[in-house]
Amino acid sequence: MRSPLCSPEPHAGFKIAFNMFDADGNQMVDKREFLVLQEIFRKKNEKKGRKGDAEKSAQLRADESITIDTTLLVHFFGKKGKAELTFDDFYRFMDNLQTEVLEIEFLTYSKGMTTISEEDFAKILLRFTNVENISAYLENVRQCIPDEKGITFDEFRSFFQFLNNLEDFAIAMQMYNFASRSIGQDEFARAVYVATGLKLTRHLVHTIFKIFDVDHDDQLSYKEFIGIMKDRLHRGARVKGRQHTSFSSCVRTGARRQVHQLWRRYKEKP
Numbered sequence: 001m002r003s004p005l006c007s008p009e010p011h012a013g014f015k016i017a018f019n020m021f022d023a024d025g026n027q028m029v030d031k032r033e034f035l036v037l038q039e040i041f042r043k044k045n046e047k048k049g050r051k052g053d054a055e056k057s058a059q060l061r062a063d064e065s066i067t068i069d070t071t072l073l074v075h076f077f078g079k080k081g082k083a084e085l086t087f088d089d090f091y092r093f094m095d096n097l098q099t100e101v102l103e104i105e106f107l108t109y110s111k112g113m114t115t116i117s118e119e120d121f122a123k124i125l126l127r128f129t130n131v132e133n134i135s136a137y138l139e140n141v142r143q144c145i146p147d148e149k150g151i152t153f154d155e156f157r158s159f160f161q162f163l164n165n166l167e168d169f170a171i172a173m174q175m176y177n178f179a180s181r182s183i184g185q186d187e188f189a190r191a192v193y194v195a196t197g198l199k200l201t202r203h204l205v206h207t208i209f210k211i212f213d214v215d216h217d218d219q220l221s222y223k224e225f226i227g228i229m230k231d232r233l234h235r236g237a238r239v240k241g242r243q244h245t246s247f248s249s250c251v252r253t254g255a256r257r258q259v260h261q262l263w264r265r266y267k268e269k270p
Contacts, residue, residue: 014094014164018087028084031077102160106153115150122211130231137211144210155204161196163229168195170226182219185209 021029023036075093077083105124109116122141126134162169172191173183183191189205192198200208209218212225 014091015087017094018090021085028086029076029090030084031073031081034073034076034085098160099157102157103153106156110153113150115152116156117148117150118145118207118210119148121151121156121207125211125232126228128232129228131228137214140214141207141210145207149203151204151207155201158198158200159204159208162192162198162200163232165196165198166226166229170222170230171195173222173226182217182221184219188220 018029019025021033023033073081076085076089106116109120109124119138119141122138123134126137131137169192172195185202185205188209189200189202192200208225209220212220212228214224
């Protein structure tokens, strides 16, 4: 048996999501399972109905709406709704969708170039966080990285893949915290790999440190990095006190808009 330290799974979060849909545990998700859980999420988000009735009402709604197919449902389960979804298909779709969304955000800042500036990267990371003085962080980046090299899309994407597994990384960081130790760049890169299986470039790690190392000791504490990034990850549910739709709702909405585009691209490939 392999040690989990030797075989990290960068898509573990997606596996958990898939298993949530897979109610009967057969490693396949059918249309009814998908609709039931989707409706439970909707009910919980709206906080409607009495406690304990969510699953029952979700099943009834799934039965009623089984014939109302969205583009996403057709993509997953076919026109007749008889196909089943495997984890590989689910992961591929979610990974492609996340990449599409990240590309849009990256292109907003790159303006057609192959890189975005380290300062723009910092702006993206610090949005929707509890950081009060963002300008101080940006000034820190300007002073510590005077010669702009830029962040490529591959580096940008790898960082957000890492954020998908932030909880696993937080455990590794917590070990240093228990020992009253901060973490250097080499230890940071190793902890990311051990926890997620991702290898961040040296320049990306260097940039992360220059953004979050507020006391300029070339070390990151748990509070300096994990606390801020956890707050950022919650932006889908709350932005400065305003309630927003959940991640699952965002995925459904975004997926419906983008599946047609993705499907056309697949068809156009030779």
